[in-house]
Protein backbone atom coordinates (compact mmCIF):
# COMPACT_ATOMS: atom_id res chain seq x y z
CA UNK A 1 0.00 0.00 0.00
CA UNK A 2 1.45 3.38 -0.90
CA UNK A 3 1.92 6.17 1.65
CA UNK A 4 -1.11 8.16 0.47
CA UNK A 5 -3.49 5.18 0.65
CA UNK A 6 -2.10 4.29 4.05
CA UNK A 7 -2.63 7.87 5.30
CA UNK A 8 -6.23 7.87 3.98
CA UNK A 9 -6.93 4.56 5.72
CA UNK A 10 -5.41 5.82 8.99
CA UNK A 11 -7.62 8.92 8.78
CA UNK A 12 -10.69 6.76 8.12
CA UNK A 13 -9.89 4.56 11.12
CA UNK A 14 -9.32 7.62 13.33
CA UNK A 15 -12.56 9.27 12.18
CA UNK A 16 -14.62 6.15 12.85
CA UNK A 17 -12.77 5.21 16.06
CA UNK A 18 -15.43 6.62 18.45
CA UNK A 19 -18.09 4.53 16.63
CA UNK A 20 -15.85 1.46 16.76
CA UNK A 21 -15.17 1.86 20.48
CA UNK A 22 -18.85 2.32 21.26
CA UNK A 23 -19.89 -0.61 19.04
CA UNK A 24 -17.35 -2.90 20.68
CA UNK A 25 -18.40 -1.86 24.19
CA UNK A 26 -22.12 -2.33 23.54
CA UNK A 27 -21.71 -5.64 21.70
CA UNK A 28 -19.41 -7.04 24.39
CA UNK A 29 -21.74 -5.96 27.18
CA UNK A 30 -24.64 -7.94 25.74
CA UNK A 31 -22.54 -10.98 24.75
CA UNK A 32 -22.71 -10.16 21.04
CA UNK A 33 -19.04 -9.45 20.35
CA UNK A 34 -17.87 -10.36 16.83
CA UNK A 35 -16.35 -13.73 16.04
CA UNK A 36 -13.79 -13.14 13.30
CA UNK A 37 -12.04 -15.77 11.22
CA UNK A 38 -9.00 -14.97 9.10
CA UNK A 39 -7.76 -16.87 6.09
CA UNK A 40 -4.16 -16.93 4.92
CA UNK A 41 -2.63 -18.90 2.08
CA UNK A 42 1.12 -18.76 1.81
CA UNK A 43 3.76 -17.39 4.19
CA UNK A 44 7.03 -17.01 2.30
CA UNK A 45 9.71 -14.43 1.58
CA UNK A 46 9.91 -14.69 -2.22
CA UNK A 47 7.48 -14.68 -5.19
CA UNK A 48 5.10 -12.42 -3.30
CA UNK A 49 1.71 -13.06 -4.89
CA UNK A 50 -1.46 -11.35 -3.58
CA UNK A 51 -1.99 -14.51 -1.51
CA UNK A 52 1.46 -14.47 0.06
CA UNK A 53 2.57 -12.73 3.25
CA UNK A 54 6.19 -12.56 4.40
CA UNK A 55 7.32 -14.28 7.57
CA UNK A 56 8.08 -10.95 9.23
CA UNK A 57 4.64 -9.59 8.35
CA UNK A 58 3.01 -12.77 9.60
CA UNK A 59 4.83 -12.42 12.93
CA UNK A 60 3.69 -8.78 13.10
CA UNK A 61 0.12 -9.94 12.54
CA UNK A 62 0.39 -12.48 15.34
CA UNK A 63 1.92 -9.91 17.72
CA UNK A 64 -0.95 -7.52 17.06
CA UNK A 65 -3.65 -10.21 17.17
CA UNK A 66 -2.35 -11.63 20.44
CA UNK A 67 -2.31 -8.16 21.99
CA UNK A 68 -5.87 -7.30 20.92
CA UNK A 69 -7.95 -10.47 20.73
CA UNK A 70 -8.63 -13.85 22.14
CA UNK A 71 -7.22 -16.30 19.59
CA UNK A 72 -9.39 -19.40 19.53
CA UNK A 73 -9.85 -22.53 17.42
CA UNK A 74 -12.38 -22.63 14.62
CA UNK A 75 -14.49 -25.04 16.69
CA UNK A 76 -14.51 -22.55 19.58
CA UNK A 77 -15.50 -19.74 17.20
CA UNK A 78 -18.34 -21.88 15.94
CA UNK A 79 -19.40 -22.69 19.49
CA UNK A 80 -19.61 -18.98 20.34
CA UNK A 81 -21.74 -18.30 17.27
CA UNK A 82 -24.00 -21.27 18.04
CA UNK A 83 -24.45 -20.50 21.74
CA UNK A 84 -25.33 -16.90 20.90
CA UNK A 85 -22.88 -15.54 23.42
CA UNK A 86 -19.45 -13.97 23.06
CA UNK A 87 -18.15 -11.47 25.58
CA UNK A 88 -14.95 -10.44 23.78
CA UNK A 89 -14.03 -10.05 20.11
CA UNK A 90 -12.18 -13.21 19.14
CA UNK A 91 -10.22 -14.35 16.11
CA UNK A 92 -9.53 -17.77 14.57
CA UNK A 93 -6.74 -18.35 12.08
CA UNK A 94 -7.13 -20.54 9.00
CA UNK A 95 -5.02 -21.32 5.94
CA UNK A 96 -6.17 -22.45 2.51
CA UNK A 97 -4.59 -24.72 -0.12
CA UNK A 98 -1.54 -26.18 1.71
CA UNK A 99 1.76 -24.52 0.86
CA UNK A 100 4.97 -26.28 1.90
CA UNK A 101 6.69 -22.98 2.75
CA UNK A 102 4.22 -22.40 5.58
CA UNK A 103 6.20 -25.05 7.44
CA UNK A 104 9.45 -23.06 7.15
CA UNK A 105 8.47 -20.65 9.93
CA UNK A 106 4.74 -19.90 10.16
CA UNK A 107 3.48 -23.20 11.54
CA UNK A 108 6.34 -23.31 14.05
CA UNK A 109 5.48 -19.76 15.08
CA UNK A 110 1.85 -20.74 15.70
CA UNK A 111 2.88 -23.82 17.66
CA UNK A 112 5.41 -21.89 19.76
CA UNK A 113 2.74 -19.33 20.64
CA UNK A 114 0.11 -22.06 21.09
CA UNK A 115 -2.22 -20.35 18.65
CA UNK A 116 -4.65 -22.89 17.18
CA UNK A 117 -5.27 -22.91 13.43
CA UNK A 118 -7.28 -24.80 10.85
CA UNK A 119 -5.44 -25.75 7.68
CA UNK A 120 -7.58 -26.41 4.61
CA UNK A 121 -5.86 -28.65 2.07
CA UNK A 122 -6.46 -29.38 -1.62
CA UNK A 123 -5.92 -33.12 -1.85
CA UNK A 124 -4.63 -33.69 -5.42
CA UNK A 125 -1.76 -31.24 -5.02
CA UNK A 126 -0.45 -32.65 -1.76
CA UNK A 127 -0.64 -36.15 -3.26
CA UNK A 128 0.98 -35.32 -6.60
CA UNK A 129 3.34 -32.54 -5.47
CA UNK A 130 2.16 -30.43 -8.42
CA UNK A 131 1.81 -26.66 -7.81
CA UNK A 132 -1.67 -25.17 -7.40
CA UNK A 133 -3.52 -24.11 -10.58
CA UNK A 134 -3.53 -20.41 -9.57
CA UNK A 135 0.27 -20.48 -9.20
CA UNK A 136 0.78 -22.33 -12.48
CA UNK A 137 -1.12 -19.49 -14.17
CA UNK A 138 1.51 -17.09 -12.83
CA UNK A 139 4.35 -19.34 -13.95
CA UNK A 140 5.22 -19.99 -10.30
CA UNK A 141 6.27 -23.23 -8.72
CA UNK A 142 5.41 -22.94 -5.02
CA UNK A 143 5.41 -26.50 -3.72
CA UNK A 144 2.40 -27.88 -1.84
CA UNK A 145 2.80 -29.51 1.55
CA UNK A 146 3.88 -33.11 1.72
CA UNK A 147 1.70 -35.64 3.49
CA UNK A 148 4.45 -35.99 6.11
CA UNK A 149 4.28 -32.24 6.84
CA UNK A 150 0.52 -32.48 7.31
CA UNK A 151 0.90 -35.50 9.61
CA UNK A 152 3.45 -33.59 11.63
CA UNK A 153 1.00 -30.69 12.03
CA UNK A 154 -1.68 -33.10 13.24
CA UNK A 155 0.78 -34.74 15.65
CA UNK A 156 1.63 -31.32 17.09
CA UNK A 157 -1.95 -31.10 18.33
CA UNK A 158 -2.35 -27.42 17.54
CA UNK A 159 -3.33 -27.52 13.87
CA UNK A 160 -6.48 -29.12 12.53
CA UNK A 161 -6.58 -30.21 8.88
CA UNK A 162 -9.71 -29.34 6.89
CA UNK A 163 -10.99 -30.16 3.40
CA UNK A 164 -10.53 -27.85 0.40
CA UNK A 165 -11.66 -30.14 -2.47
CA UNK A 166 -9.65 -32.52 -4.59
CA UNK A 167 -8.64 -30.19 -7.45
CA UNK A 168 -9.32 -26.67 -6.13
CA UNK A 169 -12.42 -26.60 -8.32
CA UNK A 170 -14.91 -23.76 -8.43
CA UNK A 171 -17.79 -25.66 -6.85
CA UNK A 172 -20.25 -22.93 -7.82
CA UNK A 173 -19.79 -23.99 -11.44
CA UNK A 174 -20.29 -27.73 -10.85
CA UNK A 175 -23.81 -29.16 -11.11
CA UNK A 176 -23.06 -32.86 -11.52
CA UNK A 177 -23.76 -34.46 -8.10
CA UNK A 178 -21.17 -37.23 -8.68
CA UNK A 179 -18.47 -34.65 -9.37
CA UNK A 180 -19.49 -32.65 -6.29
CA UNK A 181 -19.47 -35.80 -4.18
CA UNK A 182 -15.91 -36.51 -5.33
CA UNK A 183 -14.58 -32.97 -4.79
CA UNK A 184 -16.29 -32.38 -1.46
CA UNK A 185 -16.86 -35.67 0.34
CA UNK A 186 -14.59 -38.33 -1.16
CA UNK A 187 -11.59 -35.97 -1.25
CA UNK A 188 -12.15 -34.96 2.39
CA UNK A 189 -12.40 -38.58 3.50
CA UNK A 190 -9.24 -39.54 1.61
CA UNK A 191 -7.41 -36.55 3.05
CA UNK A 192 -8.49 -37.57 6.54
CA UNK A 193 -7.18 -41.10 6.01
CA UNK A 194 -3.85 -39.82 4.68
CA UNK A 195 -3.18 -37.43 7.56
CA UNK A 196 -4.67 -39.62 10.30
CA UNK A 197 -7.34 -37.20 11.44
CA UNK A 198 -11.02 -37.07 10.55
CA UNK A 199 -11.98 -33.97 8.59
CA UNK A 200 -14.50 -31.79 10.46
CA UNK A 201 -14.48 -28.54 8.48
CA UNK A 202 -14.46 -27.60 4.81
CA UNK A 203 -13.53 -24.38 2.97
CA UNK A 204 -14.88 -23.58 -0.48
CA UNK A 205 -12.14 -22.69 -2.99
CA UNK A 206 -12.30 -18.99 -3.98
CA UNK A 207 -15.04 -18.61 -1.35
CA UNK A 208 -17.09 -15.84 -2.96
CA UNK A 209 -20.88 -16.26 -2.96
CA UNK A 210 -20.78 -17.41 -6.60
CA UNK A 211 -18.33 -20.18 -5.65
CA UNK A 212 -20.61 -21.69 -2.98
CA UNK A 213 -23.03 -24.46 -3.80
CA UNK A 214 -26.09 -25.49 -1.79
CA UNK A 215 -26.01 -29.09 -3.03
CA UNK A 216 -22.40 -29.36 -1.83
CA UNK A 217 -23.35 -27.77 1.49
CA UNK A 218 -26.11 -30.32 1.96
CA UNK A 219 -23.67 -33.12 1.19
CA UNK A 220 -21.30 -31.77 3.84
CA UNK A 221 -24.08 -31.75 6.42
CA UNK A 222 -25.24 -35.23 5.49
CA UNK A 223 -21.71 -36.61 5.85
CA UNK A 224 -21.15 -35.13 9.28
CA UNK A 225 -18.86 -32.22 8.39
CA UNK A 226 -19.40 -29.72 11.21
CA UNK A 227 -19.28 -26.52 9.17
CA UNK A 228 -18.00 -24.73 6.08
CA UNK A 229 -16.09 -21.54 5.46
CA UNK A 230 -16.58 -18.87 2.81
CA UNK A 231 -13.98 -16.22 1.98
CA UNK A 232 -15.81 -13.09 0.84
CA UNK A 233 -15.19 -11.10 4.00
CA UNK A 234 -17.71 -10.48 6.70
CA UNK A 235 -18.08 -10.82 10.42
CA UNK A 236 -19.79 -13.55 12.40
CA UNK A 237 -21.92 -12.64 15.37
CA UNK A 238 -23.44 -14.85 18.05
CA UNK A 239 -26.77 -16.10 16.75
CA UNK A 240 -25.71 -16.22 13.08
CA UNK A 241 -25.94 -19.53 11.24
CA UNK A 242 -23.05 -21.46 12.85
CA UNK A 243 -22.79 -23.91 9.95
CA UNK A 244 -21.51 -21.16 7.68
CA UNK A 245 -18.43 -19.42 9.01
CA UNK A 246 -17.56 -16.21 7.17
CA UNK A 247 -13.88 -15.35 6.86
CA UNK A 248 -11.82 -12.21 6.32
CA UNK A 249 -8.62 -12.12 4.29
CA UNK A 250 -5.38 -12.02 6.30
CA UNK A 251 -4.19 -9.09 4.21
CA UNK A 252 -0.45 -8.53 4.38
CA UNK A 253 -1.01 -4.84 5.19
CA UNK A 254 -1.46 -4.67 8.93
CA UNK A 255 -3.32 -1.36 8.62
CA UNK A 256 -5.98 -3.04 6.48
CA UNK A 257 -6.28 -5.88 8.95
CA UNK A 258 -6.55 -3.35 11.77
CA UNK A 259 -9.33 -1.58 9.90
CA UNK A 260 -11.32 -4.77 9.36
CA UNK A 261 -10.82 -6.42 12.73
CA UNK A 262 -11.75 -3.40 14.79
CA UNK A 263 -15.07 -3.65 12.88
CA UNK A 264 -15.15 -1.38 9.87
CA UNK A 265 -18.66 0.15 9.76
CA UNK A 266 -18.48 0.24 5.97
CA UNK A 267 -17.62 -3.46 5.72
CA UNK A 268 -20.27 -4.29 8.30
CA UNK A 269 -22.94 -2.57 6.20
CA UNK A 270 -21.74 -3.73 2.80
CA UNK A 271 -21.14 -7.47 3.25
CA UNK A 272 -24.29 -9.58 3.27
CA UNK A 273 -24.23 -13.10 4.63
CA UNK A 274 -24.81 -15.88 2.11
CA UNK A 275 -27.80 -17.88 3.28
CA UNK A 276 -27.51 -21.53 2.28
CA UNK A 277 -30.69 -23.39 1.46
CA UNK A 278 -30.56 -26.44 3.72
CA UNK A 279 -32.61 -29.33 2.41
CA UNK A 280 -32.51 -33.07 2.69
CA UNK A 281 -30.00 -34.41 0.20
CA UNK A 282 -32.52 -36.37 -1.87
CA UNK A 283 -34.50 -33.18 -2.43
CA UNK A 284 -31.34 -31.39 -3.54
CA UNK A 285 -30.03 -33.95 -5.97
CA UNK A 286 -33.18 -35.95 -6.77
CA UNK A 287 -31.75 -39.30 -5.66
CA UNK A 288 -31.72 -41.50 -2.59
CA UNK A 289 -30.06 -39.98 0.48
Ligand SMILES: [Zn+2]
Nearest residue numbers: 096097205206
Ligand atom coordinates in the same frame (compact mmCIF):
# COMPACT_ATOMS: atom_id res chain seq x y z
ZN1 LIG B 1 -7.90 -22.17 -2.11
